[in-house]
Amino acid sequence: MYNFYPNEDNRLAFYDNLLNEFPFIQAQLIGKSLVGRGLHAFSIGNAENRVLIAAAFHGGEWLTINLALHFLRDLCLCLDCGKPVCGLRLEHRLNKRGITFIPCVNPDGVEIDLSGAESAGRYAPFVRSQIYECDCWQANARGVDINHNFPAGWDALHRREQDMGIYKPSPTRYGGTHPASEPETQAVMDHTEMNRFSRAYALHSQGREIYYDFKEYTPPESPAMSRVLSMASGYKVSKPPLIADGGGFKDWFIERFHQPGFTFEIGRGKNPLPLSDESSEYQRILKALCLTLVI
Numbered sequence: 001m002y003n004f005y006p007n008e009d010n011r012l013a014f015y016d017n018l019l020n021e022f023p024f025i026q027a028q029l030i031g032k033s034l035v036g037r038g039l040h041a042f043s044i045g046n047a048e049n050r051v052l053i054a055a056a057f058h059g060g061e062w063l064t065i066n067l068a069l070h071f072l073r074d075l076c077l078c079l080d081c082g083k084p085v086c087g088l089r090l091e092h093r094l095n096k097r098g099i100t101f102i103p104c105v106n107p108d109g110v111e112i113d114l115s116g117a118e119s120a121g122r123y124a125p126f127v128r129s130q131i132y133e134c135d136c137w138q139a140n141a142r143g144v145d146i147n148h149n150f151p152a153g154w155d156a157l158h159r160r161e162q163d164m165g166i167y168k169p170s171p172t173r174y175g176g177t178h179p180a181s182e183p184e185t186q187a188v189m190d191h192t193e194m195n196r197f198s199r200a201y202a203l204h205s206q207g208r209e210i211y212y213d214f215k216e217y218t219p220p221e222s223p224a225m226s227r228v229l230s231m232a233s234g235y236k237v238s239k240p241p242l243i244a245d246g247g248g249f250k251d252w253f254i255e256r257f258h259q260p261g262f263t264f265e266i267g268r269g270k271n272p273l274p275l276s277d278e279s280s281e282y283q284r285i286l287k288a289l290c291l292t293l294v295i
């Protein structure tokens with residue numbers, strides 16, 4: 001059921017089925033990608049106190065969509081008929097703390113990675129000119145890396161990109177001409193500003209690692225929380241490589257709201273991770289996902 005390639009058609013069909021099966025889900029269209037694909041948010045549980053789980057900031061990390069949707073559906077089954085998740089009855093927790101999911105932050109990048117340059121609409125010629133150099137498309141349709149585009153340490157990251165010879169749109173790691181230049185970045189920021197989530201979890205791949213800090217803004221409780229999440233998942237608490245420090249969603253969330261924000265790097269191997277990793281990686285991280293309702 002979750003073992004599907006999360007290209008747009010399959011994803012929208014999954015959303016339709018989910019909303020039919022569980023009408024209590026609050027669905028919102030929070031924005032559109034460059035090519036016009038919808039950015040969707042799905043919320044369950046307490047509406048006054050919510051955490052955010054967002055996935056697929058990077059196109060070639062589409063397996064994070066499957067994990068997010070798998071968890072969302074398991075929580076819905078728990079709310080609907082009391083089916084335990086990981087042996088836990090979480091419906092009481094969900095009444096205290098809700099979750100909003102943004103399963104696919106970068107739908108154009110996912111589509112390009114899964115279906116090729118032709119899915120990039122008017123950006124197809126640009127994508128075609130770049131795609132031969134890479135076997136994994138991470139950016140959006142015009143070659144801006146959404147997770148280098150958030151306004152947190154953007155200038156320093158921009159200089160590091162240039163030090164690495166990245167001056168222009170490319171399949172990965174180009175942060176744009178200015179912070180929040182991309183509609184996908186802006187949609188996620190607007191939704192987060194409006195909802196004031198108490199914590200945020202960004203799903204990326206790969207490495208089975210957890211990142212929690214961002215400069216002096218890191219909340220005091222974040223190190224202990226990351227250790228608990230690490231114990232539950234077996235993931236290692238790490239610092240991102242220098243080129244991935246700043247510009248990211250969790251960086252912006254921490255700096256802007258002074259609340260705990262985390263990155264989970266799911267899976268291990270080479271992006272894009274194969275669909276066949278979905279079940280085992282979900283089981284590996286499930287306890288840590290459940291803990292987002294507790295810690």
Ligand SMILES: [Zn+2]
Pocket residue numbers: 057058061147203204205
């Ligand atoms: Zn990523």
